[in-house]
Amino acid sequence: MNTERHGITVGIERINSQSILVFKVTGKLTHSDYQAITPVLDSTLQAVNAEHIKMLVDITEFSGWELRAAWDDFELGLKLGFKLEKVAIYGDKNWQELASKVGGWFISGDMRSFGDYQSAIEWLTD
Incomplete structure (x- = not known):
């Protein structure tokens, strides 16, 4: 049996004295995934x-969105945008x-792309 994993995991990592909000995105996201994550995120x-x-x-295991989920993602970005200092x-x-x-247009802070975890963390904690 082939199991299709999808969803968003949210956590907080402490790096030195800073708190980093971590999203791990897996599979193809659905509207239900966003409905499930919203109370957890709040x-x-x-x-x-x-x-x-x-x-x-972390989008290393991400494969895309269903149409409604893409809209949910946009709405989530607008909701968080004014609070975001840096997004890696x-x-x-x-x-x-x-x-x-494109995402940087909708948030008040900086958004950058990284190919490796360590570079992303160094930029976030700088």
């Missing part, structure tokens, strides 16, 4: 209690550089 953001959030988005997109997708440039 709770996590209250726990971080930061005006300016640093975020790592980490993965090996050929489109992620363009996504970071």
Whole structure:
């Protein structure tokens, strides 16, 4: 049996004295994935209690969105945009550089693309 994994995992990593909000995106995202993650994300953001959030988005296992989920992603970006200081997109997708440039138009902070985890973390914590 072939199991199709998809969804968004949210966590907080402490690196030195900084809190980094971490998104791990897996598979092809659905509208249901965003409905499930929204309350978790709201709770996590209250726990971080930061005006300016640093975020790592790991897309190494991401394969795309269903149409409604792409809209959900856009809405989520608008909801978080004013609180984001830095967003590092980490993965090996050929489109992620363009996504970071376009995404940067909708947030108040910086968004950059990285091919390796360590470079992304160094930029976020600099």
